[in-house]
Amino acid sequence: MPTSRSYRDSCGIARALDVVGERWALLVVRELLLTPQRFSELRHALPHVSSNVLADRLRELEQNGVVRRGPAAAQGSAEGSGSGSAEAPQVYELTERGRGLEPIVLALGEWGIDAPQPAPPAALSATSVLIFLRGAARLDPAQPPTACRLELDGRAWTARVKGGRVQVQPGEPARAQASLRTDPHTFSALLIDPGALETRSAAGDVAVVGDVELIRTLLKAVSEPWQPEARAAD
Amino acid sequence: MPTSRSYRDSCGIARALDVVGERWALLVVRELLLTPQRFSELRHALPHVSSNVLADRLRELEQNGVVRRGPAAAQGSAEGSGSGSAEAPQVYELTERGRGLEPIVLALGEWGIDAPQPAPPAALSATSVLIFLRGAARLDPAQPPTACRLELDGRAWTARVKGGRVQVQPGEPARAQASLRTDPHTFSALLIDPGALETRSAAGDVAVVGDVELIRTLLKAVSEPWQPEARAAD
């Protein structure tokens, strides 16, 4: 049974919250920012939401034009190992209207960086860390464009370095200089402390293929962001 | 009893929602964007929140460093009619951290403009319409600076026109070219249809003093915003 209560306030802020203010709603939007997702993928990304609530939120968001449900369209690269038929699994994706929430959700994320950490065990989705990487990474703009393959929770992403910033896209890169496979928590730990790459790699938490230095550069771009140029004495 | 549930997600977005994601929390922040407010003022601005929930939200927001509670400090002008003692009523105000939510709340408000209106009767606070006015008004930057007195729900505000935009401050203006007294709903209706000023004034819904043309210009600045210059054929 979907939620039907309203703030009954004509203000735009209240009306926005009538749509995306219910519990879990904005986290569902967060999960769909980078790519459409299936129901089970959303459940895996948000392990603390119960299935009925997730179904309710998706239904409401769909009715309010924030999310659209349909067969996975011409997405990046092929997924699964099915040979020919490709029976197009159902996925949830943001509508144009839903995409309008992106700057708001990202701003909320920046504000939340200074908020206290939840008591462990805490969840951390691949989308979360990739959005964080994309938003926080700063590299030398002179850095030549490169592509990295990132595999998180068994799903492949393409991270491109371009103009000092990092772009993230779903799916396998056509050609990549390096590949890194791990889980979101380890990846987050590496963004905070890139020096742990050796240890984590030896422990089997991370698998690196290709240009290790490129991976190191990418990781350091968050904890040691590139600065435009030291002006004078500080 | 304050809420204590958490999304248990390390992502900044989820942590932000742990702080301001509870019901009514962001609307309380909205109410405090323009000026500190007393408990009873908040209740009047948010008539559909019950007093215990409002008290809970304020306590939580205070504990999380978003809101501070204390005696009304050196605010603009005197309020009430007390002669000398001025026993400083308790007010709630945003902390520096809470003020960091301002761009997020404003962006949410813009997004919500396209959201469906709630079923009447709907609330509408003075703060809401003033934030809307401030955000949506566009005047000719060549317009000379002026000050208007706006009285909404029995509280006085100062609206200054400056550089084509409107600033809103609490309290009485030192000198004003014009004054308009009405309720938030009527004011909102006038922003949408400034032509109704005559009728509403005759009906006693609005009281205007001083430069009526200035009031008209201010109202029209939302429905007929000033455009930089028509370039060529559209």
Added chain:
DNA sequence: CAGGATCCTTAGCGATACTG
């Protein structure tokens, strides 16, 4: 009278089990 605290009721939430 402002500023809550206390009560009771309702409904959204959370967890688990179950089904096409």
Added chain:
DNA sequence: CAGTATCGCTAAGGATCCTG
């Protein structure tokens, strides 16, 4: 895999009552 069904719990909603 993608949800639905069920049920106990707890926060929200609404009214009343307390306290300086």
